[in-house]
Amino acid sequence: MTTMADPALAADLTQYRTQCRKWLAEARIPEVPLSLTERFRVLREWQHTLYEAGWIGIAWSREAGGQGLTHLHQLVFSEELARARAPQPIGLIGLDVVGPSIDRFGTLRQRTELLPRLLSGEDIWCQGFSEPEAGSDLSSLRTRAEIDGDDFVVSGQKVWTSWAHLASWCAMLVRTNLDAPKSRGISYLLVDMSSPGIVTRPLTQMTGDQEFCEVFLDRVRVPRENLVGELDGGWAIARHTLGTERAAYTLRRRVEYEVALQDAIDELSACPTRDADPRRGYRVRAAVGRSHVALRVLEAQTRKTIGRLAADTGPVPEDSVDKLLLNDIEQQVYGSIADLLGPLRATPAARPLGLDVARWAHDHLYSRAASIYGGSSQIQRNIIAERILGLPRD
Amino acid sequence: MTDTLAEVEETVDAYLKRSYDAQRRHALTRCQGWDRTFLEEIADLGWFALAVPDEADGLGLPLSAVGAAMMSLGRHLVPGPLPERLLLPALLLRHLDGGGSDRSDLPGAVVALVDPAAHGSWSVDGGHVRGEPAGPAGSMLPVRFAREADLLLVVAESAEGTAVHLLSSRGPGVDVEPVESADPTARLARVTFAEPAGAGTAPVLTGSAAERFVTELRAWAQILAACELAGIAVGLVAETTAFVQVREQFGRPIGAFQAVKHTLADMYALASSLRNLCDVTLEDATSSSADELLMLAAVAKAYAADAAVRVCESAIQMHGGTGFTTETDLHLYYKRALALRAWYGDHEELTHRIGDNLLTGPQLAEPRSTS
Numbered sequence: 001m002t003t004m005a006d007p008a009l010a011a012d013l014t015q016y017r018t019q020c021r022k023w024l025a026e027a028r029i030p031e032v033p034l035s036l037t038e039r040f041r042v043l044r045e046w047q048h049t050l051y052e053a054g055w056i057g058i059a060w061s062r063e064a065g066g067q068g069l070t071h072l073h074q075l076v077f078s079e080e081l082a083r084a085r086a087p088q089p090i091g092l093i094g095l096d097v098v099g100p101s102i103d104r105f106g107t108l109r110q111r112t113e114l115l116p117r118l119l120s121g122e123d124i125w126c127q128g129f130s131e132p133e134a135g136s137d138l139s140s141l142r143t144r145a146e147i148d149g150d151d152f153v154v155s156g157q158k159v160w161t162s163w164a165h166l167a168s169w170c171a172m173l174v175r176t177n178l179d180a181p182k183s184r185g186i187s188y189l190l191v192d193m194s195s196p197g198i199v200t201r202p203l204t205q206m207t208g209d210q211e212f213c214e215v216f217l218d219r220v221r222v223p224r225e226n227l228v229g230e231l232d233g234g235w236a237i238a239r240h241t242l243g244t245e246r247a248a249y250t251l252r253r254r255v256e257y258e259v260a261l262q263d264a265i266d267e268l269s270a271c272p273t274r275d276a277d278p279r280r281g282y283r284v285r286a287a288v289g290r291s292h293v294a295l296r297v298l299e300a301q302t303r304k305t306i307g308r309l310a311a312d313t314g315p316v317p318e319d320s321v322d323k324l325l326l327n328d329i330e331q332q333v334y335g336s337i338a339d340l341l342g343p344l345r346a347t348p349a350a351r352p353l354g355l356d357v358a359r360w361a362h363d364h365l366y367s368r369a370a371s372i373y374g375g376s377s378q379i380q381r382n383i384i385a386e387r388i389l390g391l392p393r394d
Numbered sequence: 395m396t397d398t399l400a401e402v403e404e405t406v407d408a409y410l411k412r413s414y415d416a417q418r419r420h421a422l423t424r425c426q427g428w429d430r431t432f433l434e435e436i437a438d439l440g441w442f443a444l445a446v447p448d449e450a451d452g453l454g455l456p457l458s459a460v461g462a463a464m465m466s467l468g469r470h471l472v473p474g475p476l477p478e479r480l481l482l483p484a485l486l487l488r489h490l491d492g493g494g495s496d497r498s499d500l501p502g503a504v505v506a507l508v509d510p511a512a513h514g515s516w517s518v519d520g521g522h523v524r525g526e527p528a529g530p531a532g533s534m535l536p537v538r539f540a541r542e543a544d545l546l547l548v549v550a551e552s553a554e555g556t557a558v559h560l561l562s563s564r565g566p567g568v569d570v571e572p573v574e575s576a577d578p579t580a581r582l583a584r585v586t587f588a589e590p591a592g593a594g595t596a597p598v599l600t601g602s603a604a605e606r607f608v609t610e611l612r613a614w615a616q617i618l619a620a621c622e623l624a625g626i627a628v629g630l631v632a633e634t635t636a637f638v639q640v641r642e643q644f645g646r647p648i649g650a651f652q653a654v655k656h657t658l659a660d661m662y663a664l665a666s667s668l669r670n671l672c673d674v675t676l677e678d679a680t681s682s683s684a685d686e687l688l689m690l691a692a693v694a695k696a697y698a699a700d701a702a703v704r705v706c707e708s709a710i711q712m713h714g715g716t717g718f719t720t721e722t723d724l725h726l727y728y729k730r731a732l733a734l735r736a737w738y739g740d741h742e743e744l745t746h747r748i749g750d751n752l753l754t755g756p757q758l759a760e761p762r763s764t765s
């Protein structure tokens with residue numbers, strides 16, 4: 001997979017991969033139900049099963065309930081999980097996005113009390129960053145938190161908060177200082193979603209799923225001990241959160257795309273009428289070839305990412321190149337496959353060319369979000385131009 | 395990229411930075427890459443011996459080293475029969491009987507490549523070379539540096555199989571007719587084999603040995619083209635980044651405008667991902683089977699054919715009117731990239747072949763051009 005400078009680590013990873021495979025081969029891998037609430041329940045149980053077996057929080061510290069191994073071990077497991085066609089655990093926002101920042105910047109109490117429950121799936125977390133008026137320009141967020149005795153009192157609104165309606169905790173960015181420049185008046189709070197004054201309203205995505213929500217906060221009391229890092233010092237933590245999200249996410253998604261393309265190839269190879277019309281046969285080959293090339297490009301790119309993870313460089317501007325390529329390639333791969341559905345993409349029950357219309361049409365629609373969340377492609381281009389190429393700032 | 399490959403790339407780059415400027419590039423493009431003194435200068439640096447086996451007094455590095463050199467040569471746009479000199483003797487010596495011990499002429503020779511498969515599905519228009527019992531027959535257009543070469547490496551396919559010939563370019567039955575070239579880095583010619591070409595000389599490789607050689611030859615031709623294109627793309631990103639910081643309009647460097655910044659960011663993503671793909675391809679090529687090598691090479695070339703040309707076109711656009719002139723070297727880079735684009739298959743042709751391979755099993759070898 002990678003050219004590893006350290007042979008002892010390489011051998012260790014190979015052995016680890018064997019263990020993953022063996023466990024996954026024997027595990028009872030759940031079917032993923034279509035209904036969201038059922039899906040949530042099943043995948044949460046799955047997370048618990050994985051946790052008990054030591055496959056969750058692989059690169060997390062032991063105090064936090066993790067395994068204390070490296071990011072490369074985590075990557076090996078993610079690869080094997082995808083190859084086994086096993087679903088991801090439900091608590092990915094906690095595991096990949098907010099958890100690592102709490103592990104890094106949180107107090108001992110926050111880490112030891114909250115993180116083991118995050119890992120086991122007992123607590124599901126959401127990320128309350130975006131607001132109606134603060135999307136790409138995140139540091140202009142307005143949700144207010146005022147200190148009142150031992151508590152913060154939080155009022156405002158969050159939006160696009162994935163899994164907020166099912167989550168028990170939220171890592172939230174709030175404004176604690178109106179006088180400081182935008183990014184210096186923000187704090188990072190851990191908010192119990194069962195607190196009085198919180199209302200969530202699910203929004204329906206174009207895929208039909210209700211994965212994200214609006215979150216309304218009306219004088220919600222949050223204990224001061226739930227502050228992560230310094231008061232007004234939340235922006236640096238938010239940047240860490242966004243950076244962690246990128247590297248781990250890129251690596252995991254790449255394998256998922258590869259598995260998806262292989263599934264499409266399996267469906268297409270088995271289709272006896274694939275070449276019945278040469279014009280269509282030509283398009284099938286072109287779509288598969290194009291997708292394969294794109295995924296090889298992504299694989300080459302992620303070998304560098306793995307190098308950075310191994311060296312623990314933390315977030316760097318080069319991550320933006322990964323994110324931009326990842327978005328493009330996800331859309332290219334799913335777009336190419338979905339185009340092969342032809343006019344039958346409008347009929348989810350059909351199987352043109354042997355392809356599962358419901359799945360590919362869903363995944364293609366979902367791919368349109370890739371260039372929006374986690375910093376849009378335009379924002380990544382700004383970062384590349386300014387921080388890598390050194391072009392003037394706006 | 396391994397340390398050795400990085401070292402080769404840096405050595406070539408450092409020399410070119412020091413001793414090769416725009417003036418030399420212009421002098422070399424004026425003679426379309428044919429300058430014996432320059433070739434001797436490069437030979438003296440030892441670059442042509444990089445991948446030549448130890449036994450033939452070469453440096454004995456893997457063929458990947460040639461790819462690393464091509465990245466730097468592409469970045470500086472160096473005209474001449476360089477891919478031929480870097481690759482062909484090294485590859486031949488690996489395949490000839492007895493390590494080619496009786497071919498001490500090879501490492502110093504300019505070998506031109508006559509392989510109709512270089513034209514992919516255009517070989518109907520450009521080449522009808524076929525194997526006949528007496529030797530190769532037919533003709534091919536264009537062949538790089540055929541007039542100037544000492545030897546022609548001819549791939550002749552027939553229903554009986556593949557034969558590889560090594561003929562003197564001035565020998566009997568070989569007719570070389572120079573043609574106008576739109577590639578600023580290469581002289582081109584039509585090669586016609588009037589029977590009996592190379593009378594009396596046997597093919598240097600036949601049967602399965604020839605097949606193995608030709609498979610590797612085509613894969614490496616694709617990989618080297620991809621590396622050269624990667625060099626071109628990386629070079630133009632650097633050049634264009636510098637340009638947009640000094641060119642001012644509306645009272646600001648044009649690099650401050652977001653449309654320009656985003657174009658540059660996309661160029662960077664294309665060039666650096668192509669570069670990474672080439673690095674990984676060179677790394678993997680050394681340890682891969684013949685089938686894997688075909689796939690690696692086709693993928694690299696498919697992406698390069700598209701990505702590098704897109705980078706060139708954005709570079710031209712970002713330069714405005716100047717970009718359309720011959721006042722800068724952009725047009726040279728662009729024309730070279732266009733010449734390389736379809737050499738051994740462009741992205742359309744190759745993605746199609748790759749798709750076929752994935753759907754129906756290994757069939758990546760060029761379709762036989764028996765006509």
Ligand SMILES: Cc1cc2nc3c(=O)[nH]c(=O)nc-3n(C[C@H](O)[C@H](O)[C@H](O)COP(=O)(O)OP(=O)(O)OC[C@H]3O[C@@H](n4cnc5c(N)ncnc54)[C@H](O)[C@@H]3O)c2cc1C
Nearest residue numbers: 127128129130135136160161162369372373374375376378
């Ligand atoms: C599926 C999904 C899940 C999400 N989950 C979460 C979550 O769990 N928690 C959370 O906090 N957020 C979440 N988000 C929100 C996401 O991070 C934001 O949507 C994103 O940051 C963009 O903000 P916006 O939607 O307000 O768009 P805007 O910022 O309004 O952008 C609109 C358009 O303008 C462009 N644009 C904006 N600024 C610039 C600029 N400076 N230069 C050039 N172009 C610009 C953007 O690229 C975009 O094309 C999720 C989003 C999606 C789609």
